[in-house]
Amino acid sequence: MTVGPTDNVDALPCLPQRAAESHKGDYGRALVIGGSQGMSGAVMLAGMAALRGGAGLVTLAVPSSIQDVVAGFEPSYLTVGLPSDASGLLEERARGDIDALLDRATAVAVGPGLGRSAALTKLVCGLYADTSQPAVFDADGLNALSGKPDKLVAPGGPRILTPHVGEFARLTHEKNIKKADFKTRTAAAVDFARRCRVILVLKGHQTIITDGQQTFVNTTGNPGMATGGSGDVLTGLTTALLCQGLSPLDAARLGVYVHGRAGDLAADELGQVAMIASDLLQFLAPALREVSSE
Numbered sequence: 001m002t003v004g005p006t007d008n009v010d011a012l013p014c015l016p017q018r019a020a021e022s023h024k025g026d027y028g029r030a031l032v033i034g035g036s037q038g039m040s041g042a043v044m045l046a047g048m049a050a051l052r053g054g055a056g057l058v059t060l061a062v063p064s065s066i067q068d069v070v071a072g073f074e075p076s077y078l079t080v081g082l083p084s085d086a087s088g089l090l091e092e093r094a095r096g097d098i099d100a101l102l103d104r105a106t107a108v109a110v111g112p113g114l115g116r117s118a119a120l121t122k123l124v125c126g127l128y129a130d131t132s133q134p135a136v137f138d139a140d141g142l143n144a145l146s147g148k149p150d151k152l153v154a155p156g157g158p159r160i161l162t163p164h165v166g167e168f169a170r171l172t173h174e175k176n177i178k179k180a181d182f183k184t185r186t187a188a189a190v191d192f193a194r195r196c197r198v199i200l201v202l203k204g205h206q207t208i209i210t211d212g213q214q215t216f217v218n219t220t221g222n223p224g225m226a227t228g229g230s231g232d233v234l235t236g237l238t239t240a241l242l243c244q245g246l247s248p249l250d251a252a253r254l255g256v257y258v259h260g261r262a263g264d265l266a267a268d269e270l271g272q273v274a275m276i277a278s279d280l281l282q283f284l285a286p287a288l289r290e291v292s293s294e
Contacts, residue, residue: 012257012291013250015054015241027056028106028243032236033098033127034114034139035062037088040069042113042139045229045277046236047077050109052284053240053255061101063090085119092119095126107134107242111141112232120144125151134158134242134251138235139167146170152196158248160238162201162231168192182206190215199248201238201256203231209252216253220260224267229277234259237284254291261287 019026030050035043043060050058051074058077062070063084071079080101082094102108110127114120124144128137128151135157137145142163145152152171161171165185169177177188186208193200194212202208207218238255246254262283266275269283 013246013254015244015246015254015292024056027054028240028245029057029059029104030055030107030109030236030239030243031059031061031101031105032109032112032239033061033090034110034112034141035060035066035070036084036090036113036115037063037065039113039115040066042229042232044070044073045232045281046109046112046239048074048278048281049233049236049284050240050243051076051236052281053237053258053288055106055240055243058236058240059101059105061094061098063088085117087115087117089115089117090120090123092123095123098123098127102131102133105133107136107239109136109138109235109239111137111139111144112235114140114144116140116143121147128152128156128159129154130156132157134160134248136160136162136235136239136242138162138231142167142171146173149173152198155197159196159198160201160242160248160252161196161198162203162234162238162252164203164231168202186210186215186217199252201234201252203234207256207260209249209256211249214249218253218256218260220257221263222260222267222272224270224272224275225260225263225280227275227277230259230263230280233262233277233280233284258284258287258291261290 047060064081065088067081083091121144189202193210209216241251265283266279
């Protein structure tokens with residue numbers, strides 16, 4: 001099945017209509033774990049997308065060295081500073097603080113701007129294996145997992161992995177996948193999702209979404225979205241949809257569609273060349289309205 005702007009939007013997963021007698025707790029608590037010295041923008045974009053995606057509460061768990069920068073960007077999300085090393089990367093001992101935050105989280109995102117180190121690999125793999133909530137792993141979260149292939153087949157809960165083709169090549173240790181045709185990539189994505197029991201979002205032109213049983217191909221989006229930070233917006237948006245009760249497969253399908261549609265709306269107004277990732281945040285609202293029950 002293909003989803004795209006010319007298809008019947010009613011066929012897409014849909015968020016439930018919001019009740020008049022509701023409060024922020026009804027729409028979930030998103031926890032975004034990421035950020036590092038010099039890469040604070042990634043976690044901020046993911047946090048903003050989680051807010052725009054409708055999560056009731058959004059908390060960004062970041063190294064203490066960048067907490068002030070992250071908190072100053074947007075007053076609508078919460079921030080928690082975690083132990084970090086001299087390089088501004090999260091330390092392994094941050095796990096205790098993260099576990100306390102997980103106790104109240106509905107859905108989790110791991111990876112935007114996280115950076116790479118041996119301690120982070122251990123931290124990310126532990127979260128992948130132990131976290132029971134649905135979680136989105138992207139960017140450096142995927143890079144950490146790529147070095148521990150045995151961990152990929154033992155998720156502790158529902159998992160959505162959102163690699164681009166280069167990250168997918170590292171996850172599968174199949175370098176030739178970067179040059180493979182669309183049919184071969186699709187088959188590899190389906191096989192990976194089935195073996196690892198995850199939802200795989202293989203990003204690119206015609207993004208592939210599969211749980212190993214059902215496969216969808218998205219047709220929204222454009223080359224203007226090939227810019228730093230675009231994937232972080234998708235991560236935050238998908239996490240917000242999980243917070244509101246969508247299944248992991250439905251959250252991935254709707255998230256990819258809306259993300260691409262926001263990019264198309266941005267391109268219509270700004271052009272593709274000048275588009276930057278933060279522009280997508282502005283257009284998430286109209287893209288969501290097109291597919292929502294509002």
